[in-house]
Amino acid sequence: MSKFEIEFKWALYFTAFNALWLSLEKVLGWHDELIQQHAFYSLLIIIPQVVFFYLCIKAKRDDYFKGEANWQQLFVSGGVLALLIAALSPAVVYYMNRFLSPDFIDLAIDRYLMSGGKEAEAKNFHSLEAYIKNGILFNVSMGIVIAGPVAYFLKKKKPL
Incomplete structure (x- = not known):
């Protein structure tokens, strides 16, 4: 087993789950008529994200470290998972904005403008580039926060 095979596998699982989650958001109307929500x-994706981190880190402890690992070893595993998820996140953002909900950015801009925001701010905040950057930063930061505990x-x- 390679050093980070477990983390890579779980990063792929989470990325696939994330794409399914976005599909659920679309079905529930959060990409169009209920975009304000x-x-x-x-x-809410943070809840299953904690579960994915738990399962990955537990698998790392049990399978790679043979049931015995300290906090630092497991935290590094969680950090690697966070970085891998972040590296894969642009693909999910692209999928959402180009295939699943191609009108999402325009609708988000319209909603921002209706709430009194300025057009330049709206276009700066609601762009594919901004969503990709925010996705990467969110996944790294949340992953690190989750990995610690x-x-x-x-x-x-x-046992002694």
């Missing part, structure tokens, strides 16, 4: 409800709870030493 998108910013709030899209954060998950690694703490999953650390395990051999």
Whole structure:
């Protein structure tokens, strides 16, 4: 087993889940008629993200470290997972904005303008480039925040 095979596998799983999550958002109307609710409800993905990190870090402890690993080893595993998810996130953002919801950016800009925002700000904040950048930063930062406590709870030493 290669050093980061487990993290890569779970990053692919999470990326596929993320694409499915975006499809659910579309079905629920958060990409069009209920776009004003998108910013709030899209954060619910953090709940399954914690589960994915838990499962990955637990698999790393059990399969790679043979059941015994300290916090630092498991935190590094979570950090690698966060970086891999972040590296894959532009593909998901592109899929959403080009195939799943091609009108999403225009609708988000319209909604921003209706709430009193300026057009230049709206176009700067709601662009494919901005969404890709925000996706990368969100996945790295949330991944690190999640990895710390998950690694703490999953650390395990051999009994004396």
